[in-house]
Amino acid sequence: MAEKEKLLLVDDEPGLREAVQAYLEESEEFEVQLASSANEAWELMQKNSPELVIADIMMPQVDGYQFLKQIREDPRFKSLPVIFLTAKGMTSDRIQGYQAGVDAYLPKPFDPEELVAIIRNLLERRGTPSEAEGGSELESIAQQIAEIKGMLGQGSSNVTPEQTPIKMELTPREQSVLNLVAEGLMNKEIARRLDTSVRNVEKYVSRLFSKTGTNSRTELVRYALQHGLTS
Numbered sequence: 001m002a003e004k005e006k007l008l009l010v011d012d013e014p015g016l017r018e019a020v021q022a023y024l025e026e027s028e029e030f031e032v033q034l035a036s037s038a039n040e041a042w043e044l045m046q047k048n049s050p051e052l053v054i055a056d057i058m059m060p061q062v063d064g065y066q067f068l069k070q071i072r073e074d075p076r077f078k079s080l081p082v083i084f085l086t087a088k089g090m091t092s093d094r095i096q097g098y099q100a101g102v103d104a105y106l107p108k109p110f111d112p113e114e115l116v117a118i119i120r121n122l123l124e125r126r127g128t129p130s131e132a133e134g135g136s137e138l139e140s141i142a143q144q145i146a147e148i149k150g151m152l153g154q155g156s157s158n159v160t161p162e163q164t165p166i167k168m169e170l171t172p173r174e175q176s177v178l179n180l181v182a183e184g185l186m187n188k189e190i191a192r193r194l195d196t197s198v199r200n201v202e203k204y205v206s207r208l209f210s211k212t213g214t215n216s217r218t219e220l221v222r223y224a225l226q227h228g229l230t231s
Helices: 014-026 039-045 066-071 091-102 112-126 131-153 172-182 187-194 197-211 215-228
Strands: 005-010 028-033 053-055 082-086 104-107
Touching: 005 014, 005 039, 005 112, 014 028, 014 112, 014 215, 028 039, 039 053, 039 066, 053 066, 053 112, 066 082, 066 091, 082 112, 091 104, 172 187, 172 197, 172 215, 187 197, 197 215
Parallel strands: 005 028, 005 053, 053 082, 082 104
Antiparallel strands: none
């Protein structure tokens, strides 16, 4: 079963929060966290980064525009998809939302099926970097993949296993991702193999970098081969 996409819904209306959460989780493809204010939502984001945020605009203390500005100024969430779900439906309001960096704008009352379609579209688009933003990154990854395949093609002759095995706790999913990275697969191919999102694969690769103290896929694979972490 594919992992659920983690969404964060921010709205000060309890009835709407619960109704939208129930509808989205009915499909079993989404896990929805709820927040009644932007401040509460920000605290939740520090503990568990969502794949997408749905936020009301008219909220006390910190409104949707201020919350979106806070999100966009944080490098971790710069490309996080954000949907404004609000009763403000004037053209000028929508323009202000788009200028602030919102990805989609759905005025209340709305059709829940349309919300789901927008969510799926934004999540899918996020997993496919544009040429302008992702070109150099893809070139770097492609170079790392080539180096990995080169190491494997040489029978890992340049990689000497350590005498003392490293004890490292990897979750089953982290191990699966590590094995596929060692095969020279890119994130999109790994996501397809494991029936999950590219975003989730990126998270697992980042965790592997952190656990192994490496900074690139090439270093990660070399480390894994040296310490017998691949299977």
